[in-house]
Amino acid sequence: MTSPLLELREVTKRFGGLVAVDRLSVHVDEGESLGLIGPNGAGKTTAFGILMGEQRPDSGRVFFRGEDVTRVPTHRRVARGIARTYQIPRPFGEMTVLDNIRVGMMPDSVRRLLTERPPEGADREIVRNVGFGEREAAMYPGQLSMGELRKLELARTLATGPEVLLLDEVFAGLTRGEIAQLSELLCEERRRGMTSILVSHDLRSLSPLVDRVVVMSFGAVIAEGGFDEVLGNPLVQEAYLGQA
Amino acid sequence: MQLARPLLGWLAFGVVMCLLPAFVSTGTVRILIFANFLAIFAMSWDVISGRTGYISFGHPFLIGIAAYTTAMLTYHLDTPLWLSIPAGVLATLVGGTLFFLPALRIRGTYFALVTLAFMELMYQLTQVIAPKITGGTRGLSGIPSLVSGAIPNYYLTFGLTFAIGLGLWFILRTRVGAALAALRMDEGAVAASGLSTIRLKLFAFMTSAAVAGVGGAFYVHYLGSIAPRGLFDINFLFTILVAALLGGSATVAGPILGAYFLTFLLEYLRPFLPGPERYVIYGTIALVVYVLEPRGLHAIAHAAVRRLRPSRASAAASP
Ligand SMILES: Nc1ncnc2c1ncn2[C@@H]1O[C@H](COP(=O)(O)OP(=O)(O)OP(=O)(O)O)[C@@H](O)[C@H]1O
Ligand SMILES: [Mg+2]
Numbered sequence: 326m327t328s329p330l331l332e333l334r335e336v337t338k339r340f341g342g343l344v345a346v347d348r349l350s351v352h353v354d355e356g357e358s359l360g361l362i363g364p365n366g367a368g369k370t371t372a373f374g375i376l377m378g379e380q381r382p383d384s385g386r387v388f389f390r391g392e393d394v395t396r397v398p399t400h401r402r403v404a405r406g407i408a409r410t411y412q413i414p415r416p417f418g419e420m421t422v423l424d425n426i427r428v429g430m431m432p433d434s435v436r437r438l439l440t441e442r443p444p445e446g447a448d449r450e451i452v453r454n455v456g457f458g459e460r461e462a463a464m465y466p467g468q469l470s471m472g473e474l475r476k477l478e479l480a481r482t483l484a485t486g487p488e489v490l491l492l493d494e495v496f497a498g499l500t501r502g503e504i505a506q507l508s509e510l511l512c513e514e515r516r517r518g519m520t521s522i523l524v525s526h527d528l529r530s531l532s533p534l535v536d537r538v539v540v541m542s543f544g545a546v547i548a549e550g551g552f553d554e555v556l557g558n559p560l561v562q563e564a565y566l567g568q569a
Numbered sequence: 570m571q572l573a574r575p576l577l578g579w580l581a582f583g584v585v586m587c588l589l590p591a592f593v594s595t596g597t598v599r600i601l602i603f604a605n606f607l608a609i610f611a612m613s614w615d616v617i618s619g620r621t622g623y624i625s626f627g628h629p630f631l632i633g634i635a636a637y638t639t640a641m642l643t644y645h646l647d648t649p650l651w652l653s654i655p656a657g658v659l660a661t662l663v664g665g666t667l668f669f670l671p672a673l674r675i676r677g678t679y680f681a682l683v684t685l686a687f688m689e690l691m692y693q694l695t696q697v698i699a700p701k702i703t704g705g706t707r708g709l710s711g712i713p714s715l716v717s718g719a720i721p722n723y724y725l726t727f728g729l730t731f732a733i734g735l736g737l738w739f740i741l742r743t744r745v746g747a748a749l750a751a752l753r754m755d756e757g758a759v760a761a762s763g764l765s766t767i768r769l770k771l772f773a774f775m776t777s778a779a780v781a782g783v784g785g786a787f788y789v790h791y792l793g794s795i796a797p798r799g800l801f802d803i804n805f806l807f808t809i810l811v812a813a814l815l816g817g818s819a820t821v822a823g824p825i826l827g828a829y830f831l832t833f834l835l836e837y838l839r840p841f842l843p844g845p846e847r848y849v850i851y852g853t854i855a856l857v858v859y860v861l862e863p864r865g866l867h868a869i870a871h872a873a874v875r876r877l878r879p880s881r882a883s884a885a886a887s888p
Binding site for chain 2: 379398399400404408409411415417418419420424427428429431433435438439440481484
């Protein structure tokens with residue numbers, strides 16, 4: 326059996342007395358699209374932080390292509406092909422959309438940044454791919470709608486040349502139209518063979534985009550499988566109801 | 570085309586400043602020399618603080634390392650200046666590494682306070698440790714100078730200011746400049762974009778330290794003396810800071826502009842306010858400019874130029 330593309334194995338993360346992630350094991354296979362759902366505070370974002378190396382787990386390990394990357398710093402994980410978006414978009418506020426994307430494309434070498442010219446055209450291609458026009462490319466993040474900000478997050482993430490995308494709350498704060506547009510974009514990435522983990526509270530929008538779902542509650546997996554099967558699971562219903 | 574306009578600006582600046590001594594008094598030339606030094610220090614400060622957002626309250630520490638190193642070498646060992654000045658700059662780079670260490674873990678107010686502590690520590694150490702070598706509280710005097718007379722010193726210091734300014738401008742207009750700006754806005758997002766924030770910061774700190782070192786070394790040879798009290802002084806620190814902020818941080822021309830403005834302001838206030846009250850006035854003026862235009866004199870000047878020539882509005886690629 327080949328190893329999964331990206332995997333958390335028995336990972337625990339505590340914040341003081343709170344166990345945000347509790348012996349969590351999740352994996353995503355190459356080319357697979359995984360939905361990661363669960364009520365507020367279930368630990369989804371924390372799991373992303375650990376996958377990216379932005380947060381150190383208290384125990385457990387992270388694997389990428391079968392290799393232990395638990396101690397690999399964030400920028401090196403990005404170089405290997407892991408990239409994420411943030412639940413609350415984090416654009417570079419004083420830079421245009423295009424310049425934001427260009428940061429994602431930068432090589433990780435001061436010498437190359439000093440001496441090489443930026444690649445021509447590739448930046449605009451990403452701009453077009455996520456559905457931005459010339460006008461939006463010149464805008465500043467403060468002028469964008471939530472939908473456009475999420476697209477910008479995705480664009481900057483794609484600019485790093487990822488093999489696996491971790492998308493946190495892709496649909497939050499978007500209009501129906503924006504959701505449809507973003508879904509189309511993610512479908513396109515999926516067709517191209519992109520591996521992804523999608524976190525969303527909007528289950529209806531999520532369901533056509535994923536092959537498999539993992540449900541988290543209190544930091545641990547409580548159910549896993551196909552969408553309908555998982556949503557029918559009484560544990561899952563209880564977790565969601567208990568929260569509401 | 571993108572390069573031509575700002576380069577023309579640099580050229581004009583260079584020409585004007587080279588001709589200036591022919592039209593002004595020797596007194597003014599002497600003031601300009603101080604303005605040049607302040608411009609170098611302000612540019613150095615801005616590379617760390619304006620670009621990356623790591624506010625340094627300890628720049629006199631970096632300047633002081635170079636100044637003391639070259640001063641002690643020449644004073645005690647008669648080391649030739651062509652050797653002692655590079656040695657001073659090298660020592661500052663080592664000091665810059667020390668400066669950099671806290672930036673690995675902390676930023677914001679805490680970082681500023683730690684750098685302030687560096688300066689204070691150096692102030693105390695120069696007086697306590699081996700006062701025979703450092704000159705203790707009184708410092709050292711009779712340090713050899715590179716050139717003598719106001720005009721040669723002016724050209725020397727302006728040459729340095731110009732070369733450093735142009736050099737920094739070339740460096741910071743590459744993608745490194747954009748990466749450092751991104752670092753200021755959101756360090757985590759820079760890492761998530763695949764860039765080593767440590768290496769970027771180290772580059773900024775080393776560049777800043779090198780510039781501070783060059784400035785500090787030449788400064789002490791111009792003054793001919795060094796004393797801890799004047800160097801590791803909060804007013805000196807704030808003059809550097811205000812020059813950069815007033816002129817417009819995260820630009821290269823801004824700190825130069827701010828330094829000239831501030832030096833002349835302080836000088837013209839001197840007859841009316843000989844004491845430290847002057848600093849109150851300049852603080853107030855800095856505040857007013859800052860409230861009017863947070864991006865400083867540089868942005869005000871640009872707006873003025875744009876208004877004069879509305880047909881050619883393009884300030885983005887300015888120096
Ligand atoms: N830096 C932190 N410090 C302290 N507690 C934290 C921190 N980050 C997360 N937590 C806590 O850990 C738990 C898991 O948070 P996390 O953000 O991972 O959940 P989530 O599943 O992403 O929730 P949501 O659906 O609301 O985004 C929550 O109880 C949260 O309050
Ligand atoms: Mg979350």
